[in-house]
Amino acid sequence: MARPDRLFRLLDALRRLPPPATAARLAAELEVSPRTLYRDIGSLRAAGARIDGEAGVGYTLTEDPALPPQMFTRMEVEALMLGLAEIRLSGDPVLARAAETAAARIIATLPERVQRQALHAAQEIYRFEPRQPAPPNLGLIREAIWAECALDLRYEDNAGQSSQRRIWPLSVVWLDKSLMLLAWCCLRNDFRRFKLHQMSEVTQSDESFRPRRVPLLRAFHTRLRGQGKAQIR
Incomplete structure (x- = not known):
């Protein structure tokens, strides 16, 4: 691994891991020797990163030179932490890891004062009934949405009728107990x-519907607002 990439990964690990992060844990994250880890800590400190701690105790990143300082109100911090906590409970492990990072x-x-507000927010989220695991095809669907590529699939409707479809995926909607995909159906x-x-x-097809996703999604939302709580097909 190139040294700049390794230093970037070290900074990211210091942000993510519960402080203080031990040298052994950091070295395992980067797949390097403890000696290399200590040398990289020194390089980050020389570059301006404020990293408290030492060998045998652990390390805490208290000032990050790679990211510009942000300022949020206390309520904005509460909203951010609650929103990210909700994502961590979503049942989608990929999104959960992204929320944690x-x-x-x-x-x-x-700033340090606002960091304390974020780490000790006044509100928390807990669900007695965890959401069901995300379906295995969710990652493929997300990629197709961003790539604006058509999907081929078999769909079983609420009446148990099965049909083969080609769709243009527009957006995934998280409902209380299930996930719903808004799409343009080429069959219908x-x-x-x-x-x-x-x-x-x-499966993802070779058909692209770029750049129609955004106007189609806007039109779909307009129709949904006009219909109210319509039945999911």
């Missing part, structure tokens, strides 16, 4: 809503 990076940019030549847990055999 995002929280660590945000906290690392805050119209907007449709699909429950992700009723989709199977999902």
Whole structure:
């Protein structure tokens, strides 16, 4: 691994891991020897990073030169921490890890007083009934949305009828107990809503619908607002 990449990963690990992070834990994260780890800590300190701690005790990143300082009000900090905590409980391990990393990076940019507010927020989230695990095709669907590529799939509707579809995926909506995909259905030549847990055999096609996703999604939202709480098909 190139040294600049290793130093970037070390900074990221110091943001993410509960402080103080031991040298052994940091070395394992970077897959380097303790000697290399100590040398990299010294390099980051020389570059302006304020890293408290020492060998045998652990290290804490108290001032991060790689990120500009941020300022939020106390209520904005509460909102950020609650929102990220909700994502960590979503049932999607990829998003949960992203939320954890995002929280660590945000906290690392805050002044010390605001950092304490973020780490000891007045409100927390806990769910007695955890959400069901995210379906295995969620990652593929997300990538297709961003790439604006059509998906081929088999769908079983609420009546148990199965059909083969090609769709243009527009957005995933997180409902109370399930996930729903807003899409343009090429079979029906119209907007449709699909429950992700009723989709199977999902594959990405070579067909691109770029750059139509944003205007299609805007039109779909306009229709949904006009319909109110319509039945999910």
